[in-house]
Structure formats: structure tokens, C-alpha cells
Amino acid sequence: MPGPLKEETALLLADYFQHRLGGTALPPSPAAEALRRAAGELESREQPFFRSCRPLARAEPREAAALLARVAAQLEADGGLNWGRVLALVVFAGSLAAALAERGEDPARLADVLAAYLAEEQREWLEAHGGWDGFYHFFNRHGSQPADQSNTISTIMAAAGFGLAGLAFLLAVR
Template identity: 55%
Template structure:
């Protein structure tokens, strides 16, 4: 992918969130192979943990749902997303599975109120491209993400057991951490 890391991140996050809330027309094709991989990986994670993401969407629809610059003052969806991202720091940091988990969480938090898209995208882009930009660059950026989740022989992600195993192993804390944050909210 070409462009700055912030631009690439905004493109992928924006595409995924738009894909989560499609309009009456068929969804647009993914703008890049990495965007397509992100769509598929996040959809797989959400499918496997459907009930969890449904609860996250319901919890994220609480007080202050769409107001304010971060998607609703304290406890709003964008603030919850930022808290989950911060929690990752206390449990070993970022990896590609956790990136997918955060993006999937943003998609779930978007469901009750599509007007949250910008606040959620801004929060996720700020975290990934700015706070974790060095990590992303050290791991090959979004091209590295694509290669991590796709076999060199070109098999689709659905047939790639490494995709499912990597997401589940790597995202495990992201899901448990969110459950903890929702419980103490």
C-alpha cells in the first residue's frame, strides 16, 4: 500500500466501518488486498464470538452514545474502544490478532448508531497509526498485516487455519479485557 501510515490506516478502518453499515446498494469492493483481509478476518472473529460482540454493541449503546469528540463523554463507545486499546498495554501489547479484535469491536460499537463512525475511526486511527505507528512499521505496516494472514501459496483466508488460530490466540485477551471493562462499567 502506498501513502502515509495514517492515510493507510484511515483507509482500512474507514472501509471496514463502512462495510459494517452497508446501505441499500451492494457493498463496494475492498480498496486493497489488506482491506479485504481485514474485512474477512474481522467477520470471522465476529462470527465466532457473535454473542460477545452483540453484548459489546448493546453495552456501547449506553449513555452518551454519540455526543462529544470521542463518541460520547466518559463511557461512550469511542472512549470504551480507547480503554480496551489501553488495556492491551497492560497485557503484553499489540499483535495482528489484537488489531483485528479492536477493529471488529469498533464495528460492533458502530451498530447501534452509525453516526459514531467518525469518532470510532478517529480513535482507532489515532491508536494504531500514532500511538502504535512504530509497532506497525516494525511489522511491515498493512502489507505485513496482509502477509501475516495470507499464505504464500495464495489460499483464501477462510481456508487458512493460521488465520483462525492467529486471531483466536492473539485476540484472546482483547476479548477478555473488554468483558472485564464492560463488567466494571
């Protein structure tokens, strides 16, 4: 039986995927709103990169989910988890989900894999960093006003550490 952290994680990811795929419902929580906003900023800033990830979802949803799990493991292995890496991973998953949905495939397996990774495998890290309230406070602390957008994205990318170049390398050698 899933615990509260996994349920919250699954709800946040489902909301983000729905939003990413064109849903218009209001975010169910401040953390969901922060996730939508920060993910949108990152994806907008790095649009060519995330667009280039979409062909990776040409495979079946199961294979796309396996790729997501490998990317998550590599991000962790290359310096540990942080909020920037969590955000980059969610945006990467959203790009894969959009590509699957365009083909009529159900991207739910991606959300399941990512929720399990974050709320089960990374539970201790997530709890130590305040859970999704910690995510909300981290991204609100760094601001998101239009004047701060470049600084916000720079902060996110610095927090990700490994960055998109490392993710691109990982994808190229898969």
C-alpha cells in the same frame, strides 16, 4: 498533517466500517480485503460476544470513542500489541459503530480514535511489523479457506492472547 500511515489506516478503517454497515464497494487494497475477511471470520465465530458489546454504544459517540480508547490501552497494557489484538480491536470498534449507526449516530469518531491510536500511538509497532502490508501477509499466511476457518480463528484468538474473555472482563468492570 497526517502522514501516509495514518491516511492508510484511516482509509482501511473507513472501508471496514462501511463494509460492516452494509456497504458493497470493492475493497480498495489487499489489506482492506484481508481485514474484511479476517474481521468477518472473527465476528462470525464470536458473534454472541460482539453482539453483547453493542449496548455499550448507547452513550453518545464521544463516550463510545472514549470506551474504545480505554479498551485499546488495556489490550496494550495486558501484553502488548499483536495482529490478533489489532483485529479484535477493529471488530470491537465495528460492533460499536454498527450500534451507533442503527441509532442514526455517526460512527466516524470511532474510526478517528482508532486510526490515531494505531497510526500515531502505535506507529513504531505498526512499522516494525510491516504496516498494513504486514497485516495482509500475517492473515494470508494463516489461510482463510472454509476448511481452515476454525484453525484461522484459533490462530487469531491465540495471537490476541488476552482474548475475548479478558475484553469481556474489562467491559464488565468499566
